[in-house]
Amino acid sequence: xxxxxxxxxxxxxxxxxxxxxxxxxxxxxxxxxxxxxxxxxxxxxxxxxxxxxxxxxxxxxxxxxxxxxxxxxxxxxxxxxxxxxxxxxxxxxxxxxxxxxxxxxxxxxxxxxxxxxxxxxxxxxxxxxxxxxxxxxxxxxxxxxxxxxxxxxxxxxxxxxxxxxxxxxxxxxxxxxxxxxxxxxxxxxxxxxxxxxxxxxxxxxxxxxxxxxxxxxxxxxxxxxxxxxxxxxxxxxxxxx
Numbered sequence: 001x002x003x004x005x006x007x008x009x010x011x012x013x014x015x016x017x018x019x020x021x022x023x024x025x026x027x028x029x030x031x032x033x034x035x036x037x038x039x040x041x042x043x044x045x046x047x048x049x050x051x052x053x054x055x056x057x058x059x060x061x062x063x064x065x066x067x068x069x070x071x072x073x074x075x076x077x078x079x080x081x082x083x084x085x086x087x088x089x090x091x092x093x094x095x096x097x098x099x100x101x102x103x104x105x106x107x108x109x110x111x112x113x114x115x116x117x118x119x120x121x122x123x124x125x126x127x128x129x130x131x132x133x134x135x136x137x138x139x140x141x142x143x144x145x146x147x148x149x150x151x152x153x154x155x156x157x158x159x160x161x162x163x164x165x166x167x168x169x170x171x172x173x174x175x176x177x178x179x180x181x182x183x184x185x186x187x188x189x190x191x192x193x194x195x196x197x198x199x200x201x202x203x204x205x206x207x208x209x210x211x212x213x214x215x216x217x218x219x220x221x222x223x224x225x226x227x228x229x230x231x232x233x234x235x236x237x238x239x240x241x
Contacts, residue, residue: 025085025097025112025160031152033093037076043119050091053149061124063087063100063145065132066117067225074115076155084159085134088115088126095153100125102135103144109134112153112160120233130161139176139217141224141236175240176220177212180232196227213240 033052040049067082074080076094087100094114101108111131118126125147132138135145180198183189189200189207198211211227214220220237227235 025110025153025157027097027151028154031154033152037094041116043116046119048090048116050093052093055149055151058146058148059124060103060144060146062122062142063102063125063127063135063137064118064120064123064142065127065129065137066228067129067132076114078114078156080115080128081159082129084128084161085109085111085131086114086128086159087111087131088117089113089124089147090116090119092149093152095155095157097150097153099148099150100127100131100135101146101148102137103146104140105136105143107135110150112157114153118233138221139237141221173215174217175213175215176217176237177210177214177240178220178224178227179236179238180209180211180227181234182206182208192232196230196232210238 038050038052040047042048072080074086074088078095080086087098089098092098092113094116096113097110098113099108099110109131111127115126123142125145127135127137129138135143137143180192180196181189183192184206186200186202186207189209192198192209193200196209196211198209201208201210211223212220214223217237224235224237
């Protein structure tokens with residue numbers, strides 16, 4: 001995958017809190033995109049064609065998050081900071097300012113779009129770890145989101161951060177599992193299980209491969225990131241009931 005904002009205040013809005021950033025990211029009036037950031041490109045045999053949507057255009061889909069590529073360069077040439085508020089999209093122009101709304105909890109946030117991805121079927125957006133925490137996606141791994149295009153972002157702008165989130169802290173005692181995947185064939189599930197030293201459970205005709213349980217979302221997420229790095233891009237966190 002190509003590697004992929006300030007203090008936020010809670011404000012009332014329909015369906016959940018809206019998180020705003022005081023110091024950015026700001027939309028650049030009459031901003032222009034570099035031609036290099038709009039050229040078609042190919043990943044794993046698929047060709048992607050970036051385009052500039054109309055201001056206010058929206059897309060709905062599934063967002064995930066990533067953070068293990070800290071220090072790598074994003075598609076805009078910026079140093080990736082997993083704690084900053086940023087995201088990756090396959091075809092919207094870079095860099096841009098977008099609004100992301102978590103449709104599962106109503107939280108909404110403006111952030112900087114500065115990278116390409118996620119190159120996984122069925123995924124719309126990849127959030128930085130900081131954005132995932134602010135939007136409540138950090139523990140769940142994925143969430144249904146709506147993204148709105150707001151316009152061009154400043155080139156080379158300083159990153160912005162969230163000061164705190166209403167998520168669980170280190171005192172989290174909830175137990176989680178990393179669900180690596182669900183397979184229709186037991187042999188496929190057992191092959192993955194052998195590679196990761198995971199367990200296989202049969203549910204509703206599918207063979208579910210999981211790791212864990214782990215106490216606390218933070219520890220579980222560390223293992224999910226390892227699973228993602230191993231190439232299992234559909235890995236999610238589930239509560240161990």
